[in-house]
Amino acid sequence: MLGIRADAPGGRGGATSSQAVVPNVDKPGVGDPRVLTASRKRSGRLAEFGARVRTQFFPRKVRRTIVEVRRRRLTYLSSARLNRLAELCLDHERAGVPGIIVEAGCALGGASIVMAASKAVDRRLAVYDVFGMIPEPSDEDGEDVKRRYAAIRSGDSEGIGGDLYYGYVENLCERVKLNFASAGYDCARNNVTLVPGLVQDTLKVDERVSLAHIDVDWYAPVWVCLSRIEPKLSVGGSLVLDDYHDWSGCRRAVDSYFGSRSLDAYRIDDRAGSLVVTKVRHDA
Numbered sequence: 664m665l666g667i668r669a670d671a672p673g674g675r676g677g678a679t680s681s682q683a684v685v686p687n688v689d690k691p692g693v694g695d696p697r698v699l700t701a702s703r704k705r706s707g708r709l710a711e712f713g714a715r716v717r718t719q720f721f722p723r724k725v726r727r728t729i730v731e732v733r734r735r736r737l738t739y740l741s742s743a744r745l746n747r748l749a750e751l752c753l754d755h756e757r758a759g760v761p762g763i764i765v766e767a768g769c770a771l772g773g774a775s776i777v778m779a780a781s782k783a784v785d786r787r788l789a790v791y792d793v794f795g796m797i798p799e800p801s802d803e804d805g806e807d808v809k810r811r812y813a814a815i816r817s818g819d820s821e822g823i824g825g826d827l828y829y830g831y832v833e834n835l836c837e838r839v840k841l842n843f844a845s846a847g848y849d850c851a852r853n854n855v856t857l858v859p860g861l862v863q864d865t866l867k868v869d870e871r872v873s874l875a876h877i878d879v880d881w882y883a884p885v886w887v888c889l890s891r892i893e894p895k896l897s898v899g900g901s902l903v904l905d906d907y908h909d910w911s912g913c914r915r916a917v918d919s920y921f922g923s924r925s926l927d928a929y930r931i932d933d934r935a936g937s938l939v940v941t942k943v944r945h946d947a
């Protein structure tokens with residue numbers, strides 16, 4: 664059994680399978696993401712405490728936005744995961760990491776709104792989503808995903824805090840635009856582009872990327888995002904895989920993608936619950 668244990672704090676707790684696919688791993692350090700998260704167990708509590716302290720130094724507008732998107736139930740992310748995303752945006756601004764920000768999978772837009780609050784206005788944020796019913800999983804996804812999809816298709820899925828499930832909302836793209844505006848981050852004024860459609864059809868990355876929040880749940884779209892975004896990731900830039908500990912297909916896509924690469928080129932942590940992969944040099 665390979666891969667990272669699903670025991671991170673702040674998770675959604677959706678996945679039941681712990682099987683991961685990292686082919687032919689017999690040498691620590693190559694193709695086995697566990698190696699880079701092993702130290703987490705030792706330093707987990709300290710890291711969480713440190714993360715909480717660091718949020719006190721976020722600009723007030725960022726702290727306020729995180730509280731607001733959670734209060735308005737615009738995101739599935741825990742405070743810890745939102746804090747981590749904001750921290751990455753702020754760190755990249757400070758360090759001058761070049762590139763655009765991408766979110767793949769925005770639902771009601773909460774995490775994207777937090778990134779819009781945390782980035783410089785001249786850095787573009789491109790947000791990709793079907794803005795409708797979540798697409799069907801594939802054979803690469805496990806039973807956990809298939810059960811979840813069946814519940815969504817049946818029309819019985821509940822949204823956050825008992826709200827209408829986002830996949831059943833009409834004109835979701837318009838709703839997300841309004842959510843940005845009412846949070847104080849009008850898309851046009853803040854250099855945010857919403858791109859409707861399947862990421863398989865719409866995601867084309869010609870520029871460098873400083874940060875990508877990949878939150879499309881299941882194997883095929885996660886794989887597409889990794890294969891199109893990761894080669895464009897700047898040194899110092901990060902990929903955030905929100906569902907690594909939550910859905911089997913996502914974990915499988917990540918393990919499979921990074922399984923054929925030297926992990927020396929990345930720094931990996933999952934202290935907030937999502938998996939953060941930061942490129943430390945180009946020769947992956």
Ligand SMILES: C[S@@+](CC[C@H](N)C(=O)[O-])C[C@H]1O[C@@H](n2cnc3c(N)ncnc32)[C@H](O)[C@@H]1O
Nearest residue numbers: 738739768769770774792793797861862879884
């Ligand atoms: C878990 S939600 C995203 C949550 C969001 N980031 C937040 O802050 O709450 C996953 C989103 O990905 C979208 N999605 C899933 N597969 C997709 C695909 N192949 N192409 C485009 N969007 C997709 C879903 O429709 C949904 O809006």
